[in-house]
Amino acid sequence: MTMTPPLRARALDLIGNTPLVRLEGPSREAGCDIFGKCEFLNPGASVKDRAALGIVRDAEARGELQPGGCVVEGTAGNTGIGLALVCNALGYRCVIVMPDNQSREKIDTLRALGAELVLVPPTKYADCNHFVHTSRRLAQETPGAVWANQFDNTANRKAHIETTAAEIWDQLEGRLDGFTCAAGTGGTIAGVGLGLKERDESVTIALSDPHGAALYQYFANGELKAEGSSVAEGIGQGRITGNLEGAPIDTQFRISDEEGLHWVARLLREEGLCLGLSSGINVAGAVALGRSLVAEGRPAPRVVTILCDTGFRYLSTIYNPEWLAAKGLPVFDWLRRD
Numbered sequence: 098m099t100m101t102p103p104l105r106a107r108a109l110d111l112i113g114n115t116p117l118v119r120l121e122g123p124s125r126e127a128g129c130d131i132f133g134k135c136e137f138l139n140p141g142a143s144v145k146d147r148a149a150l151g152i153v154r155d156a157e158a159r160g161e162l163q164p165g166g167c168v169v170e171g172t173a174g175n176t177g178i179g180l181a182l183v184c185n186a187l188g189y190r191c192v193i194v195m196p197d198n199q200s201r202e203k204i205d206t207l208r209a210l211g212a213e214l215v216l217v218p219p220t221k222y223a224d225c226n227h228f229v230h231t232s233r234r235l236a237q238e239t240p241g242a243v244w245a246n247q248f249d250n251t252a253n254r255k256a257h258i259e260t261t262a263a264e265i266w267d268q269l270e271g272r273l274d275g276f277t278c279a280a281g282t283g284g285t286i287a288g289v290g291l292g293l294k295e296r297d298e299s300v301t302i303a304l305s306d307p308h309g310a311a312l313y314q315y316f317a318n319g320e321l322k323a324e325g326s327s328v329a330e331g332i333g334q335g336r337i338t339g340n341l342e343g344a345p346i347d348t349q350f351r352i353s354d355e356e357g358l359h360w361v362a363r364l365l366r367e368e369g370l371c372l373g374l375s376s377g378i379n380v381a382g383a384v385a386l387g388r389s390l391v392a393e394g395r396p397a398p399r400v401v402t403i404l405c406d407t408g409f410r411y412l413s414t415i416y417n418p419e420w421l422a423a424k425g426l427p428v429f430d431w432l433r434r435d
Contacts, residue, residue: 112147117135122363122364123360127388128391134261134401134404135404136406137406143406144261144405148247148282152246153168153183154252155252156243156245166241169242170232170245171193171194171229171230172194174195174199175406176282178203178206178210180193181207185211192235193213193215196219200411215231222335232245248340251340253284253340254283256288261285262288262296265401266293269401272399273293274300274400275383276290277379278382278402278403280334281375283344286344287341287343302345304316304348305402306333306350307333309324310327311323313350321336328374328415329378330411330414331406352382355426357374360380360381361376361377365408366431373408373411375405375406
């Protein structure tokens with residue numbers, strides 16, 4: 098029987114209610130069912146659309162954001178894209194501060210969407226010129242502006258408690274054993290984790306942490322300590338953000354860029370999904386979690402992860418052989434020119 102997509106009353110209603118897909122290759126490797134939440138199908142092509150809408154609606158509800166106002170945010174790109182679309186739909190000005198080392202596609206997309214873009218050099222969070230601190234100052238200096246503050250504003254994780262977790266639960270009819278993803282702001286893993294634990298405390302919530310981030314060591318040993326580095330954009334965290342406070346993390350995996358790229362390549366060549374590196378890292382973590390649940394003896398475990406954004410946002414980076422070679426990373430077979 099043909100399924101007819103539901104009618105949406107307005108464009109913002111297109112955010113969320115994304116499909117869940119069983120991933121063939123990861124499921125074979127894990128020995129259990131691995132599912133991906135297709136967040137690249139949101140209007141802004143990433144999971145960050147949910148946080149953007151949740152943060153703006155929360156600011157409106159609290160009376161901080163008035164008609165004709167302005168939203169200011171510091172972001173690696175995807176939250177800014179989501180905010181630009183939401184602000185366009187609701188009549189707000191949007192100012193985005195972003196490190197200038199993010200992909201060309203994100204920079205060009207933000208400008209195309211009409212966001213006022215401020216590019217700053219990448220630096221450590223302790224530096225007053227970090228993109229987050231710069232965005233906070235701009236918000237304070239701009240009349241009628243609110244600072245989205247996606248890292249510490251828990252309207253971010255609330256959006257995932259109320260939407261992402263609820264959707265996953267309903268789509269799998271309450272039959273799931275584990276969830277994993279990486280943390281950037283922490284809103285997704287904390288929100289989905291809290292939402293799923295409310296429904297079933299036995300669901301295992303796992304962090305998939307890239308090298309260069311400090312959360313793996315924190316959840317494993319209680320110490321914020323970073324090791325190595327990663328080229329993944331939008332994930333990796335060196336502090337406990339407001340969204341991560343109280344996150345119900347049961348276990349953790351450290352995932353290398355090489356592992357993530359392995360799955361980016363396989364998902365494209367075997368399943369026709371063109372995704373970014375954060376999605377590859379998430380899938381690598383899901384395979385690790387699935388294997389651990391099988392080893393525990395759970396019968397036919399089911400694991401869910403987030404397919405964060407489209408690979409079309411990274412044509413100049415992870416899909417560029419020169420860029421990969423310059424970073425010392427393996428070049429996908431089909432991109433090799435020798």
